[in-house]
Amino acid sequence: MSAHAEEEHFAGSNKLFTSIWIWLVLLTLIEIFLAYKPMSIPIMLTILLGLSIIKAALIVAYFMHLKFERLSLILTIVPMLVVCICLLFVFFPDSFRAAGLRYQFKEQPPAAEEH
Amino acid sequence: MSTEARAVHFPAADWGGGVHPYRVGHRKLGMWLFIVSDSLTFSALLIGYNYLRASNVWATPFPFYPSIVFSSVMTFCLLSSSLTMVFGVSASSRGDLKAVRKWILATIFFGVAFLVLHLIEWNHLISEGLTPFSLPAHWVSTFTTTDGQLPSPLFGATFFTITGLHMFHVATGAVYLAVVAARVKKLKHEDIEISGLYWHFVDLVWMFVFPLIYIMSVDVGGHLAK
Numbered sequence: 001m002s003a004h005a006e007e008e009h010f011a012g013s014n015k016l017f018t019s020i021w022i023w024l025v026l027l028t029l030i031e032i033f034l035a036y037k038p039m040s041i042p043i044m045l046t047i048l049l050g051l052s053i054i055k056a057a058l059i060v061a062y063f064m065h066l067k068f069e070r071l072s073l074i075l076t077i078v079p080m081l082v083v084c085i086c087l088l089f090v091f092f093p094d095s096f097r098a099a100g101l102r103y104q105f106k107e108q109p110p111a112a113e114e115h
Numbered sequence: 116m117s118t119e120a121r122a123v124h125f126p127a128a129d130w131g132g133g134v135h136p137y138r139v140g141h142r143k144l145g146m147w148l149f150i151v152s153d154s155l156t157f158s159a160l161l162i163g164y165n166y167l168r169a170s171n172v173w174a175t176p177f178p179f180y181p182s183i184v185f186s187s188v189m190t191f192c193l194l195s196s197s198l199t200m201v202f203g204v205s206a207s208s209r210g211d212l213k214a215v216r217k218w219i220l221a222t223i224f225f226g227v228a229f230l231v232l233h234l235i236e237w238n239h240l241i242s243e244g245l246t247p248f249s250l251p252a253h254w255v256s257t258f259t260t261t262d263g264q265l266p267s268p269l270f271g272a273t274f275f276t277i278t279g280l281h282m283f284h285v286a287t288g289a290v291y292l293a294v295v296a297a298r299v300k301k302l303k304h305e306d307i308e309i310s311g312l313y314w315h316f317v318d319l320v321w322m323f324v325f326p327l328i329y330i331m332s333v334d335v336g337g338h339l340a341k
Binding site: 024 | 129136139144154159166167168171187190191195197198200202204308311312316318319323325326327330333335
């Protein structure tokens with residue numbers, strides 16, 4: 001690839017990148033603010049993960065420049081990563097079952113037999 | 116239209132060889148694939164961590180100072196390092212090698228600042244008595260539930276594993292960028308871009324580690340201070 005083609009390839013101005021950085025800092029401040037707001041864990045987790053996904057998307061799209069790459073590269077990388085991460089969640093419901101299996105310690109645990 | 120004629124008119128034989136179908140070089144594609152695989156590593160660790168949180172009583176011990184203040188400043192450092200890195204890549208596309216080196220050195224500075232702050236934070240937790248497989252005694256007494264369920268001792272294991280692996284990535288990235296800064300005159304623009312991709316990925320991972328590990332573990336009621 002010629003040097004000229006490479007120069008054209010890197011799109012986005014420093015002004016754009018600075019505005020993205022400001023958005024990222026603002027979203028981080030919102031996260032810290034939310035930490036001290038009383039709310040249930042599932043709602044807190046949903047909001048925090050939502051904000052994190054927005055931040056990650058901004059970083060990938062602008063800082064990592066994926067927005068300016070060919071669609072074929074985006075389609076190769078992003079969907080399969082999303083699908084694989086979703087598949088990792090297959091095991092997650094088991095955590096609620098495991099929570100119910102915890103020993104309650106209502107009485108002293110029996111001493112281990114010596115062999 | 117015959118099959119042959121259709122083949123001739125098929126636009127840009129991207130997959131026929133001899134061209135870059137993604138319009139990126141093989142090294143950059145390799146870095147993207149590495150980033151995908153590393154994303155899955157961190158995803159697995161973070162999902163495993165959340166599994167443990169959901170299936171156990173979990174300590175939420177982080178006070179506003181030092182933990183949240185430190186981790187917020189660390190986040191600011193990483194975000195700023197990404198900005199300086201993208202400025203460096205932008206300067207590289209203009210062929211301004213002096214500016215490239217300057218911005219990469221600024222990126223390394225922010226990366227090292229992140230590492231130093233993180234190590235201070237680790238040292239603080241270790242001195243409190245946190246180890247990979249046990250909690251400090253006052254955490255156990257504070258976070259034991261009213262029906263006698265003890266907080267999971269795996270807090271330390273998950274905390275040190277995830278933040279430690281991330282710290283390792285930051286340290287590796289700082290060394291990588293130092294090499295790039297030293298050899299900037301010999302490298303092509305795409306090489307600078309590839310180093311930038313790695314650095315932004317390190318920042319990206321922290322965008323999930325920070326809320327899940329730190330924000331979700333804030334000691335909101337100040338229970339430990341009581």
